[in-house]
Structure formats: C-alpha cells, structure tokens
Amino acid sequence: xxxxxxxxxxxxxxxxxxxxxxxxxxxxxxxxxxxxxxxxxxxxxxxxxxxxxxxxxxxxxxxxxxxxxxxxxxxxxxxxxxxxxxxxxxxxxxxxxxxxxxxxxxxxxxxxxxxxxxxxxxxxxxxxxxxxxxxxxxxxxxxxxxxxxxxxxxxxxxxxxxxxxxxxxxxxxxxxxxxxxxxxxxxxxxxxxxxxxxxxxxxxxxxxxx
Amino acid sequence: xxxxxxxxxxxxxxxxxxxxxxxxxxxxxxxxxxxxxxxxxxxxxxxxxxxxxxxxxxxxxxxxxxxxxxxxxxxxxxxxxxxxxxxxxxxxxxxxxxxxxxxxxxxxxxxxxxxxxxxxxxxxxxxxxxxxxxxxxxxxxxxxxxxxxxxxxxxxxxxxxxxxxxxxxxxxxxxxxxxxxxxxxxxxxxxxxxxxxxxxxxxxxxxxxx
DNA sequence: ACCTGAACACCGTTCAAGT
DNA sequence: ACCTGAACACCGTTCAAGT
Numbered sequence: 001x002x003x004x005x006x007x008x009x010x011x012x013x014x015x016x017x018x019x020x021x022x023x024x025x026x027x028x029x030x031x032x033x034x035x036x037x038x039x040x041x042x043x044x045x046x047x048x049x050x051x052x053x054x055x056x057x058x059x060x061x062x063x064x065x066x067x068x069x070x071x072x073x074x075x076x077x078x079x080x081x082x083x084x085x086x087x088x089x090x091x092x093x094x095x096x097x098x099x100x101x102x103x104x105x106x107x108x109x110x111x112x113x114x115x116x117x118x119x120x121x122x123x124x125x126x127x128x129x130x131x132x133x134x135x136x137x138x139x140x141x142x143x144x145x146x147x148x149x150x151x152x153x154x155x156x157x158x159x160x161x162x163x164x165x166x167x168x169x170x171x172x173x174x175x176x177x178x179x180x181x182x183x184x185x186x187x188x189x190x191x192x193x194x195x196x197x198x199x200x201x202x203x204x205x206x207x208x209x210x
Numbered sequence: 211x212x213x214x215x216x217x218x219x220x221x222x223x224x225x226x227x228x229x230x231x232x233x234x235x236x237x238x239x240x241x242x243x244x245x246x247x248x249x250x251x252x253x254x255x256x257x258x259x260x261x262x263x264x265x266x267x268x269x270x271x272x273x274x275x276x277x278x279x280x281x282x283x284x285x286x287x288x289x290x291x292x293x294x295x296x297x298x299x300x301x302x303x304x305x306x307x308x309x310x311x312x313x314x315x316x317x318x319x320x321x322x323x324x325x326x327x328x329x330x331x332x333x334x335x336x337x338x339x340x341x342x343x344x345x346x347x348x349x350x351x352x353x354x355x356x357x358x359x360x361x362x363x364x365x366x367x368x369x370x371x372x373x374x375x376x377x378x379x380x381x382x383x384x385x386x387x388x389x390x391x392x393x394x395x396x397x398x399x400x401x402x403x404x405x406x407x408x409x410x411x412x413x414x415x416x417x418x419x420x
Numbered sequence: 421a422c423c424t425g426a427a428c429a430c431c432g433t434t435c436a437a438g439t
Numbered sequence: 440a441c442c443t444g445a446a447c448a449c450c451g452t453t454c455a456a457g458t
Contacts, residue, residue, distance in 0.1 A: 202408035265423080
C-alpha cells in the first residue's frame with residue numbers, strides 16, 4: 001500500500017503534482033499527542049488542523065471523518081501493547097502482565113472512551129487473541145476462555161474509564177470515592193492489581209468447577 | 211426546602227408573581243426520558259427546552275448548567291436502585307442482587323457515562339454504603355470491604371459502558387466482540403452474571419487468604 | 421425574582437470552487 | 440487528485456434587557 005516511487009523520493013521539492021502536505025500517520029501521531037492527558041473526544045478537528053498548520057478541511061483529504069480518525073488513533077495505541085510470550089511465566093502472570101501493559105499504554109496517551117470506537121483495526125483482534133491463547137494455555141476450553149475474556153474485557157473497560165476520570169480530575173478519584181464512603185490504604189495501581197488478581201482467581205475457580 | 215405555602219397552593223392561577231413555569235423535578239424527569247435508549251450527553255439543552263415547551267435560557271433559572279443537571283439526573287436514576295435487606299439471603303446473593311438492580315435501572319433509562327458525573331448526590335453514597343455493609347456482613351474487614359468495593363465498582367462501570375455501546379449499536383456488541391475473536395453461547399445477561407459471580411468468588415478467596 | 425432574545429465562542433461536516 | 444474557503448446545522452452558555 002506504500003506508494004512512494006523512487007522518483008518521487010529523489011525530488012520531493014520539484015513535484016509538479018503538489019507534494020502531499022500531510023499523511024495519515026502524521027495526523028494520527030499528532031492527534032495522539034494532543035489527546036494525551038485528556039480524551040480524544042476533546043481534541044477538535046480544528047485544533048488538530050491548527051497544530052498541523054493546515055486548514056481544517058485538508059484533514060478530510062486523508063480521513064473520512066472524526067470517528068474514523070478515532071479508530072486509527074485507537075489502533076495506534078493498541079499497537080504498543082505487548083503480549084507476553086508463552087515462556088514468560090505461568091499463565092496467570094502473563095495475563096496480569098498483558099493487562100498491566102494495556103493499562104499503562106492507554107493511560108500514557110490520553111484515555112479515549114475505548115468502548116466507543118469499537119474493534120475497528122486489527123490490533124484489538126491481536127490483543128483479544130493474545131488473551132484467549134493465554135487462557136487456553138491455562139486450561140480453559142474455547143467456551144470458557146470466551147466467557148473469561150468478556151469478564152476481563154469488562155473489567156478493563158471499567159478501569160480505563162475510571163482512570164480517565166482520574167486524569168481529568170487530576171488524580172482525585174480517591175477523593176470522590178471517599179466522599180461516597182469506602183477508604184483504603186491501597187494506591188490506585190495496587191487496587192487495579194488487586195481487582196484483576198481477584199477476578200482471575202475467580203475465573204480459575206469457575207473453570208475448575210465446570 | 212419545600213416552599214409552597216397553603217396560600218400559594220389554594221390559588222395557583224391568580225398568582226401575581228408569575229407562576230413558575232417549571233420546576234427542577236420536571237426538568238430532571240423529562241431529561242431522563244429523553245436520555246432513554248441513548249446517552250445523556252446526547253440530549254441537548256435546546257432539545258430539552260423544546261420538549262418542555264420553554265425557551266432554552268429558561269432552563270438556566272432552575273439549573274446552573276448541564277453538568278449540574280447531569281448530576282441531578284444521575285441521582286434520580288440511582289434513587290431507583292433497591293438495596294436488598296439483610297434478611298434476603300446470603301451476602302453473595304444480596305450483593306449480586308444489588309448489582310443486578312443497578313444494571314437494570316441504569317440500562318432502562320439511557321445509560322449515561324456514569325463515572326463522568328461523579329458521586330454528586332446522596333444516592334451514590336447510599337448505594338456504596340449498601341455494598342459495604344453487605345461485604346461486612348460477609349466477614350470483610352473495613353479495609354477488605356473498601357478494596358472489594360473498588361473492584362466491584364470498576365466492573366460495574368465497565369459493564370454499564372459496554373451496555374451503553376450495546377444500546378447505541380442496537381445490540382451488536384456481540385458482533386463486535388466476535389469480529390475480534392471470542393464467541394460464547396451465553397447471553398449478555400448471563401455473561402454479566404458470570405463475570406460478577408467470578409469476581410465475587412475471587413474476592414472471597416482473597417479475604418480468606420488474608 | 422423570574423424570564424428570555426440575541427449573541428458569542430465553539431463543534432463536525434457538506435458543498436462548490438480552486439489548483 | 441488534492442486542496443480549501445464559505446457556509447450549514449448544530450452545541451453550551453454569557454449578557455443585557457424585559458416583566
């Protein structure tokens with residue numbers, strides 16, 4: 001799909017057919033950067049264009065609309081999530097590590113409403129397959145693995161959502177939770193580990209019970 | 211805080227001081243109705259005003275801004291979530307039932323991005339206290355209960371988020387998940403029960419292990 | 421006090437015209 | 440083909456003026 005012929009590359013400035021001012025990748029990169037610390041929804045096409053020093057409508061030469069751009073950005077984020085290799089420890093640990101990676105990557109860039117941009121690109125499928133194969137290596141049948149996947153996915157979406165609010169509020173979700181009632185000495189990271197460990201433990205029991 | 215004097219109530223039509231065309235409750239009710247099947251964010255102040263047959267700016271006499279209205283709407287929704295009484299069965303079952311209730315209520319009205327409107331009103335605190343007291347009755351210490359609460363909260367936020375997308379897409383989340391990989395014969399309701407049961411089971415083990 | 425029209429500062433995107 | 444200015448159909452909210 002890469003089109004650049006040698007001819008084009010050797011004389012980029014003399015181009016008669018006006019050199020493409022932009023490319024999809026650059027748009028996605030800058031969108032990702034602007035979204036950092038906030039939500040992708042908050043980045044407007046106008047702001048993005050301004051940052052790229054280009055009129056707004058030029059963006060639409062490369063991307064059909066904002067939703068499509070969202071999918072590209074999501075895919076780009078997910079690409080950075082590493083799936084642990086089979087030899088990197090027991091399956092529970094690999095599963096934990098994968099989810100840790102995902103949370104870290106999604107947290108580093110601005111968290112977007114993940115569930116809203118759907119599976120879209122191939123990266124989501126890659127990660128899903130990663131989770132499933134770890135579960136299978138842990139003795140889950142296909143059906144059991146699919147069920148467990150859904151539960152893990154739901155928990156992760158919730159975590160990202162909560163982290164997202166945290167980011168927007170400047171680390172004050174604990175405050176909000178305290179206002180509501182419970183207090184714990186655990187950090188947010190520790191609570192994530194705790195919840196995920198508990199869930200994995202529970203899923204293991206359900207499998208054994210089958 | 212209710213102000214209505216008998217005098218006012220006995221001659222509502224003759225009011226010299228122009229009868230308040232609206233009240234907060236009516237605005238919240240209609241907002242809740244309009245949000246049904248979608249997201250509260252999608253209901254615009256303009257649409258809401260139109261439905262109430264009132265100029266947009268009149269709304270701002272009763273409500274400072276849309277975010278504040280969101281909190282009122284959220285509180286109104288949470289008010290409908292019943293907390294099971296202590297004599298309604300073992301704690302695991304009561305916990306499951308409470309979460310089921312919450313999901314049903316939040317699903318019936320349009321799901322809003324729950325986490326985005328924060329604790330706000332007293333209803334969130336009421337439900338949190340409900341969950342905590344059930345956990346305590348299950349032998350969790352305060353600290354353990356707080357940790358477990360966070361995990362359950364995270365899972366619930368994720369579920370609501372996923373349900374929300376489901377609603378917007380017309381029940382096609384399964385489709386999206388299938389595209390990504392895993393398939394299961396379970397319904398979404400069954401998967402919710404499965405995930406929650408697993409998590410509760412895991413939390414129980416973590417408590418026992420302490 | 422309660423109410424409200426006009427206006428402001430934004431959105432994403434369509435459309436027609438430019439090279 | 441690639442690019443783009445103007446315009447459209449929206450937002451939430453401020454402000455000043457009305458009763």
